[in-house]
Amino acid sequence: MKDFKGMNLLVDIGNGTMNVMYLNSGRPIESKSWTEKLxxxxxxxxxxxxxxxxxxxxxxxxxxxxxxxxxxADVSESYLSAMKQVAEQYVQELFQKLRDYEYNEDLMKLYVMGGGARMVEMFGKYNTDRTTFNHDICANAKGYEYFCYMMLRQKNRK
Structure with missing residues (x-):
């Protein structure tokens, strides 16, 4: 977590939802985390x-x-073109939702993980210098595990 300098936006795109959380210098901002059915x-x-x-x-x-x-996919160009068009529209919608939550690529770095990370990488328009992809499908779970560990550790100090 200490490697996250400045403002960062973490996005986990799973099968059913997209989870969004801001980090400020490695610290989660609890009031700035959301789940979207996207x-x-x-x-x-x-x-x-x-x-x-x-x-x-x-x-x-x-x-x-x-x-x-x-x-x-091994299908005709007309099918492939239609699928690509839908995927591009979907990823545009993801980025629009992030902008609704005040994402600004000039002010923060974006970290995309989960099964949808590959789609964003393939079909999205983003700043490659300020966007990182983590294709580990367990990354979110590992992050929550670490977060819980830190909370328990802090609680035990008191």
Whole structure:
């Protein structure tokens, strides 16, 4: 935590939710943490719906999962283009939500983790010098474990 200098925004994008928390010089700001129902599954559903609306075809889950993981799938260009368009719109929505919570890439660094980190990296527009991706799907749990450890340690000192 001491490596986090200045203002930082941590974003964990899971399957169902996006968790957002500010750190100021390594210290969590409890009043500036939120959970949004904007996880990767929302993008998955949007891709399914877009393909169904355009083609009448139910795209197999495995194809969508491959696309969300790797940014590519073994499908025709029209399907691939539609999936990419939805993914880009989804990531734009994520960044808009962060801006709603006062994210400013000129004032803070952004740390993106969780299953959605790869999507942001592939489909997002961001400052590469001020954005870090952690693809460890256990990163959030490790952070909470550390946070609890520090709270218990502080409590035991009193």
């Amino acid at each position: 996880g990767v599954n929302q993008c998955f559903i949007r891709i399914q719906n877009r393909i169904m609306d355009r083609t009448g075809t139910k795209l197999p889950d495995e194809i969508i999962n491959d696309f969300l993981r790797y940014g590519d």
